[in-house]
Amino acid sequence: MRIATWNVNSLRVRLPQVLEWLAGSAVDVLAMQETKLVDADFPTEAFTALGYQVLFSGQKTYNGVALLARAPGTAVLTDIPGFEDPPRRVLAATLAGLRVVNLYVPNGQAVDSEKYHYKLRWLAALRDWLSEEARQHPRLVVLGDFNIAPEDRDVHDPAAWVGSVHVSEPERRALRAVQELGLLDVFRRFEQPPGTYSWWDYRMLAFRRNQGLRIDLVLASAALAATCTACVIDRAPRKAERPSDHAPVVADFTPPP
């Protein structure tokens, strides 16, 4: 089973690239973020034509998340229970013997901004919710755009980024609190080339210079992580005309016994 996450930065613009990528990548589950589409505009037929079931939680202009899967989803959630949050950032479903939680974590803008404190509150609420999800679902995968680079090796120039949003210690601590629920960053279960990132700024020729961050993550419960056979970041879509600023992260799992 192949599971992927991709911040597409406007599904309206990126749909042809997403369809082309799906046709060549044998993905069973794709979690997308920043679809920026209201539900009425979601291109359902384009994906059902490729054999996917679709789930989505969208809004106008900003945010928006979607899940594509070969199997239908049940027990769908579009919010962190009990946490009032109008932006559409969460989409959870049970499908193909897995609990899948697709996240678009708040960006945070700048350390000590109002948006940064919102990000930390959001992550605290996420942790509390995921503790319950982890208890109920031994086979849990939490994936998406976390807007946090877990460690300095996930940052092209740690000295330039020190203390900044996406790498600050409170953000990393909040991410570790999520991982301490027993969720493993499956990318780091395998040998990886140094300087492997999932996001590059559109500005300053950052992609050509590989000035990136690894902020798109696939976290898996211990039972699921034990069945993970590979995790790679596919840079190819970032090289396209009019690319998303993020590349997809792809993880392979053996089927349940």
Next chain:
DNA sequence: ATGGTGGGCAGCCCA
């Protein structure tokens, strides 16, 4: 050099 580029929707907000 505190910029630069891109998406969305109307002169900005957000990333």
